[in-house]
Amino acid sequence: MLPPKDLLLARVKANRDGWNLAFRPPGLEAAGPGQESVWDYPRPPMLAPAPATIRVTDGDIEIARSDRALEVKEMAGAPVPYIPPEDVRTDLLHPNGRVSVCEWKGAAVSLDLMREDGDEIADAAWTYPDPFDDLPEGYAAIAGWIAFYPGKLDCYVGDEQARPQPGGFYGGWVTDRIKGPIKGGPGSAGW
Template sequence: MTARPASPPLPSWLQSAREHWQWRGQARPPFAAQPGPGQLSVWDFPRPPRLAPEPREVRIMWGGVQVARSARTLRVLETAHPPTYYIPWDDVARELLQPAPGGSFCEWKGPARYWSLVRGNKSLPSHAWSYPQPLAGAEALADCVAFYARGLECSVGGLPATPQPGGFYGGWVTPDLAGPFKGDPASEGW
C-alpha cells in the first residue's frame, strides 16, 4: 500500500480563521431551537463542514425559466448554517450565467468566483458562486455552482427554500430545518 503524501501545513492566518469558531456541532447551544418531528437542527452540523450528496431533486427557477435542476447536488453542512447546495455545472443553464467582478475567500472551501444571472435586460448581479480551485477537503465542489435563494424560486425535494438570513451567506432554509440560523443580527461568532 502506498502512503499518501502529507498535506503541507496550513498558513497561520488560515489556521487562525478555522480555529476561532465557538460552535462546532458537538453540542447544541442553549438558544438552539428543539427540532420538531422530521426536522434536523443546524446545530448538529459539523465544523469543519461536511460535504454530503443531496438525494432529493434541487430545482431553481427564475421568472418561469429553469436555471438548474439536479438530483446530483452536493450540500455543505456547517454548524449554524442551513445547507448550501452545489449543483454540477452540467445541470445548470450556463447561458444564463456571466462572470461577475469580485470574489471572496472561505477558510474551508477556498477562493470563490462570482456569477451574475442575466436574461435579456434582467439581471441578478453576483447571485451565484463557485470554487474552481477549492482547498483540500472541498475538491468535490470544483465542478459545481451555488446560488443565493433570494429573488429565485428554489426547492429541495419539492420543499420551498428561502434565503439564509443576512446578505452574505448562501444557505437555503427549508421547513425540515431547526435554527436559529447564522446571518441573524448578533450571530457573527456562531
C-alpha cells in the same frame, strides 16, 4: 484573478483554529423526525447528497435541476446545495470579478445571471473553481459546481421553496426540515 491558493490557506488557518466548537446559542429549536438541527452539523463543514431534487428558477425559466447536488452543511448555517455544471444553464451565468474567501473551501467566484431579455441579477450564484484540498472533507468534489442565492432566485428542495438564510451574506437554503437558530441574524456575528 484568484489569489494564490497557498497564500489564502496560510491566511485562513487562524480563523479555522479560532472556532469555539462547544458554543451553543440560547433558544435552540428541537429537531423532530425528518428534521436536522444546524447545531448538529460539523465544522469544518461536511458534504452530503441533497435530500431531494434541487431546482432553481427565474420566473418560468429553469436555471438548474439536479438529482446529483451535494449540500455543504456547516455548524450554525443552513445547508447550501452545490449543483454540477452539467445540470445548470451555465450559458446564463457570468463571472463578475468579485471573489470571497471561505476558510474551509477557499476562493469563491461570484456569478451574475444574465436573463434572456438582457436584464441581469447581480451576484445570483457562486462557484469554487479550485477549492482547498488540505482537509479530509473532500471539497475538491464541488470544484466548478454552482450554488445559488435563494434570496435572488426561486430555489426548491423537492417541492418546497427554500427561504434565504438570515442576513443576506450567507447562501444557505432554509426549509422546514432545518432547525436553528441559524447564523446571519442580529447577534449572530460570532457564530
